[in-house]
Amino acid sequence: MKRLALVLYAMLVCLLTCSSALAMKHAPAPQPTLTITGKVTNPLKLTVADLARFQSVEIQLNEVDRDRQFHGIYLHQAVPLRTLLDMAEITTQDQPTGKGIELAIRVTGASGKQVVLSWGEVYYSNAAEYAIAFAAAPVKPMMTEARCLKCHGPEIYQSALDQYERPAQLPKLLIRGDFYTDRCVEGVTRIEVVDIYPKLKSDRSLKLESSEFQVTGLVAKELKLSSLKDYPQMSMWKKVVGLHMGYHGLHLYKGVSLAKVLEAAGVGDELTKAVMISAPDGYRALFSFGELFQSFKGRRIMLAESVDGKPLKGQRGGKYRIIVPEELVDDRDVLAVARIEIIDLKPKAKISIIGVGPGDTDLLTLEALSALARADVLVAPADIAQRFAPYLGNKPNLFDPLQLIKHMYRKAHPELSAEELSEQVTVERDAGVQKIRKALDEGKNVAFLDWGDSLIYGSSRWVRAFFSDDELETVPALSSFNVANAMIQRDIGAGGSIVITMPSGLKENPQLLEAVAKSGDTLAIFMGLKEFQELKPKFDRYYAADTPVALVFSAGVAGSERLVRTTLEQAVGELKADREKFLGLIYMGARLNQRSSECQ
Secondary structure, eight states, rough: OOOHHHHHHHHHHHHHHHHHHHTTGGGGSOOEEEEESSSSSEEEEEEEHHHHTOOOOOEEEEETTTOEEEEEEEEEEEEHHHHHHHHHOOOOTTTTTSTTEEEEEHHHEEOOEEEEEHHHHSSSOOOGGGEEEEEEEEOOOOSOHHHHTTOOHHHHHHHHHHHHTSSSSSEEEETTTTTSSSTOOOOOEEEEEESTTOOOOOTTTTTTOOOEEEEESOOOOOOESOTTTTTTTEEEEEEETTTTTTTEEEEHHHHHHHHHHHHTOOOOOOOOOOEEEETSSEEEEEEEEEHHTBHHHTTTTTEEEEEEEETTTTSSTTTTTTEEOOOOSSSTSSSSSHHHHHHHHHHHEEEEEEEEESGGGGGHHHHHHHHHOOOSSEOHHHHHHTHHHHHHHTTOOOGGGGGHHHHHEEEEEETTTTHHHHHHHHHHHHHHHHHHHHEEEEETOEEEESSOOOTOOTGGGGGGGGGGGGGGEEEEEOOHHHHHHHHHOSSTTTSSOOEEHHHHHHHHHHHHHHHHHTOOOTEEESOOOOOOOOOOOOOOHHOOOOOOEEEETTTTTTTEEEEEEEEHHHHHHHHSSOSSSSSSEEEESGGGOSSSOOOO
């Protein structure tokens, strides 16, 4: 029932979003939104208004950062982050522990600020400790400015008073347990659940023994420690509570602060970093830098050497053990600590070439939605930018790439010669590439949006020549080919082959046309509406006049898509009569008459 409810909610959010797209010409500017993606079953896209419909908690924060700068006092209405993550349904069943203690949660704001949380700190503390605010009101001092002047001049108090007038950018990540508020992110645009080592397996049959541990990864100095005598000692009581086995007593642990060991290795203090702590059998748990260095509780997380006055060495669980005193359950108390690895989860900026499907917003894939959420800036045709506006928010659009396709550029500049056209397109493309390169250098992710499947005659092909494979990712999409197949409702392959081509391919390779006709395979021609009449003499050479032809117009565009079943002899007339001259697919072959295949 829980899974059904989550799916229904996700469908409702999607329905509301798509409905808003239909009326966007008359709609106000889009509300700030956040997306929840990554290792989740039900990616979510939520506006501030959506958040306001959840049961909320009231949280006041006195906002001062590590540089001792005051940023106001706000009373917030907020939704526990755990509630939203539960709605998105984080997938943990494929984790070696069967839990989420290896997962990270990366939060990004509209300004580009990013912080990383651990799954454990969110789920093993009380729910209201981590929340997303949808409303914020400043808590102004009762003292009047006239009273302030009796003790201080404006140079003392004015900068603080100005902060009360600063509107908070919503949605906003709140963390109540931190002393400083550096991890509070205003204008949250995306929350991603990240599995750092998705292919790393564990072997729980291995013996839990380790007499030393390594501190490695992004450190100034790697450490290999078999003794902690050089570090300040600490002791801590802990209520040991297992998720499945319940209460296991009150125990006194002694050891050293994990933070002190990390500082000795020179790990820095970036809030996008995390610490993965592993045992010899592969059991591991993630801790964020924020929880270790920003909260009072983090300083109490310890590398324990003894329990109740007895050394851990010789007991089950090795010489060193991670102890998290304030955690509600002890799943992150890693036994037999063998490796402590420092990881930075700040992703390298990339260009995501995203196919948005053939037309309607409901054909956008969940993977495309996730990629759009990760993007900071766009490269998008004007039509896509308008049609998909609810998914794009207020992200800046660097340029319209469709206008840099030669035949499109020709329409805007008919006066240019062929040579001038080629030169000018090259100049314009170089300028566009420089804009993308500048965004990447600034650490911004770029979403390059293309119709349909970008690798089937897409308009984004030219940009790939300017960037390396590790700077690019391609997000697959539903193609007009897939939609057209569904409209035809025939087994167009019928156990044989389907040859996808375009007019230039047929002109350059007449042997292909002869071979396809001879075998009886189906020919699918992209961008051939205008050139079909020119090609017809070639078709007549190899195909009978009554060969079935399917003309599919505007596949995937609601209200415009049409299917015409005809023959080779009649197809030219049908094409001349139709108003659409560009958005179309042409299918030809005897198998278009077969309702099903016998080769099953």
